[in-house]
Amino acid sequence: MLLLERKVVSAITLILLLAGTLTLAFNIRAVKAGGGTVYIRADGSIDPPTAPILTVDNATYTLTGNITSGADGIVIERDNTIVDAAGYTIQGTGAYPYKGIDLSGRSNVTIRSMEIDTFSYGIWLDSSDYNSVIGNNITGNSYFGIQLYYSSSNSIVGNNVTITTGWGYGIGLNYSSSNTISGNNIGNHYHYCIGLFFSSDYNIISGNNIINNGSNGADGILSDSSDYNSVIGNNITGNNDHGIWLRGSSSNTISGNNVTANHVGIVLSGSSDNRVYHNNFIDNSQQVIVYYSGFANVWDDGYPLGGNYWSDYNGIDLYSGPYQNETGSDGIGDVPYVIDGVNIDRYPLVSAVRLLRGDLNFDGSVDIYDAIILAGAFNSIPGSPNWNPNADINGDNIVDIYDAIMLAGHFNQHSP
Numbered sequence: 001m002l003l004l005e006r007k008v009v010s011a012i013t014l015i016l017l018l019a020g021t022l023t024l025a026f027n028i029r030a031v032k033a034g035g036g037t038v039y040i041r042a043d044g045s046i047d048p049p050t051a052p053i054l055t056v057d058n059a060t061y062t063l064t065g066n067i068t069s070g071a072d073g074i075v076i077e078r079d080n081t082i083v084d085a086a087g088y089t090i091q092g093t094g095a096y097p098y099k100g101i102d103l104s105g106r107s108n109v110t111i112r113s114m115e116i117d118t119f120s121y122g123i124w125l126d127s128s129d130y131n132s133v134i135g136n137n138i139t140g141n142s143y144f145g146i147q148l149y150y151s152s153s154n155s156i157v158g159n160n161v162t163i164t165t166g167w168g169y170g171i172g173l174n175y176s177s178s179n180t181i182s183g184n185n186i187g188n189h190y191h192y193c194i195g196l197f198f199s200s201d202y203n204i205i206s207g208n209n210i211i212n213n214g215s216n217g218a219d220g221i222l223s224d225s226s227d228y229n230s231v232i233g234n235n236i237t238g239n240n241d242h243g244i245w246l247r248g249s250s251s252n253t254i255s256g257n258n259v260t261a262n263h264v265g266i267v268l269s270g271s272s273d274n275r276v277y278h279n280n281f282i283d284n285s286q287q288v289i290v291y292y293s294g295f296a297n298v299w300d301d302g303y304p305l306g307g308n309y310w311s312d313y314n315g316i317d318l319y320s321g322p323y324q325n326e327t328g329s330d331g332i333g334d335v336p337y338v339i340d341g342v343n344i345d346r347y348p349l350v351s352a353v354r355l356l357r358g359d360l361n362f363d364g365s366v367d368i369y370d371a372i373i374l375a376g377a378f379n380s381i382p383g384s385p386n387w388n389p390n391a392d393i394n395g396d397n398i399v400d401i402y403d404a405i406m407l408a409g410h411f412n413q414h415s416p
Contacts, residue, residue: 099124100141103131110385111136118142122161125151125176134158135382144169145186148176156181158382158389163188170210173200173226180204183389187211192219193239196226196249206232206361207390210239220262223249232256232363233355233390239263243284246271254279256355256364264289268297268343277301278364280352282311290343299337299345305364305414306332307345309352313337317350358410360390366410374399374407 100119103109104126115137116122122138125131126149135158138145145161148154148171161170161184170186170193173179177200186193186208193210196203203226210220220236220243223229227249233256236243243262244254247269254276259265265284268274269291275298281287287310290297300307303322315333320326324334337345358366360373377391377399393403 100138102126103128107131110134112385115139116141120144121147123147125149125154127151129153131155132157132385134385134387136160139163142168144172146171148173148179150174151176152178154179156184158183158387160184161186161193170194172197173203174198175200177201177203180206181208182206183208185209185211192222194221195219196221196223196229198225200226201228203229204232205229205234208234210234210236219243219245220259221245223247223252225249227251229253230255232361233359234258235260237261242267245269246274250274256353256359258282259284267291268295270295272296274298275301277307278305278353279308280311281308282352287312288339290340293340294342296342299339299343300347301364303347304330304332306347306349307337309349310337310345313348313350315348315350356410356413357393358407358413360388360393360407365414366407366412370407371411374404378404 098119099121100116100123101111101114102124103111104124106128107130109128110132111123112132112134113136116139118140120141120143122141122144123133123136123146125147128148128151130153131151132155133146134155138159138161140163146156146159151173154176156171156179169191171181171184172192172195174197180203181194182204183206187210194205194208200223205221218240220239221231221234222242222245223231224247229249229252231244231252231254235258237258237260239262241262242264243259244257244266246252246254246267249271250273252271252274254266254274255278257279259279260282262284263286265281265287266276266279267289272295277298277300313333315335315337317329317331317333319334320328320330320332324332331350333348333350337348339345356364356366358370360370363369373388374391374393377386377388379399380387380391381398382389388399391399391403393406396402
């Protein structure tokens with residue numbers, strides 16, 4: 001007992017030390033940026049009046065035009081303000097305004113706690129790096145809620161991206177790598193919720209709620225010709241086409257997701273060397289499809305960690321061991337879950353995956369990497385620049401010592 005208490009205290013101490021270090025680093029970075037906070041007020045004025053904000057499409061400082069960042073290192077933050085294109089036309093054509101907020105070519109800009117409605121693109125990033133889009137309501141936009149184009153190292157965290165009209169996409173990445181899309185609510189779109197296209201590699205898609213996309217062709221997550229992405233710990237539910245679709249995409253990790261009540265749980269088309277494990281595939285009309293023979297993927301994390309939970313798996317669990325020939329059950333089915341000749345879950349789980357509290361990066365273990373994530377979000381609340389909803393373990397809208405204690409209590413635990 002004493003040893004356990006020492007481990008807990010040591011883990012908490014480490015978390016707090018990391019929190020102090022990372023908070024200092026963040027503050028220094030903000031000072032270097034030098035732009036301060038830009039408030040777009042309800043009457044359309046800008047505070048401070050000399051703030052580096054420009055507008056386009058013949059709009060002035062009003063809420064019905066497009067807002068374009070004119071400098072690096074600023075914060076665009078809500079102050080009883082809605083950026084709303086309703087009733088606004090471009091040069092009398094009746095067309096939707098093109099972009100709500102445009103960060104083309106800008107870096108270290110934060111868009112926080114805004115409401116962005118009824119544009120073609122709610123937020124547009126083009127050749128834009130190290131920006132943060134945090135805690136915004138983005139709704140009713142006709143094409144994309146958020147679009148990234150040749151943009152890297154951005155954080156899209158804790159936003160509500162809902163109800164697009166027309167083509168209706170949620171968050172799209174083209175030629176964009178090393179971005180984090182985490183803790184967002186994304187739903188009610190005509191087509192995909194999150195799309196990765198044209199070598200959008202090394203992105204992290206984690207902890208998002210992706211639900212209720214209503215038409216044929218509505219995918220939860222679509223990866224097209226994009227590799228080395230991590231799709232981890234998402235809730236993907238009620239999409240009328242594919243929950244997850246990998247198309248010509250390789251070496252991605254799909255782990256810890258709840259994929260439930262979609263038309264097809266997961267589809268791999270011309271995709272190989274992906275790792276798919278510790279997911280729950282529950283009550284999808286069809287659990288899995290692999291198109292084209294010969295494209296092999298890995299569907300488990302070896303023994304004894306196991307593979308995925310498939311609600312249509314009918315095997316029994318009487319034996320254990322790497323070859324399932326030893327006496328005693330082990331939570332793994334005795335026969336594999338066969339998808340095709342080269343795609344086999346060798347160790348299907350007989351009960352749903354239990355996602356660990358404190359596993360903030362959803363890699364199946366609570367360890368120092370989770371402590372670092374919590375430290376980076378320490379003392380944050382929704383809307384803070386460093387807010388990470390995954391780090392709010394107890395769900396009270398603040399990342400504090402109580403979350404650190406919960407993480408420490410699960411330290412060195414593994415799932416399933």
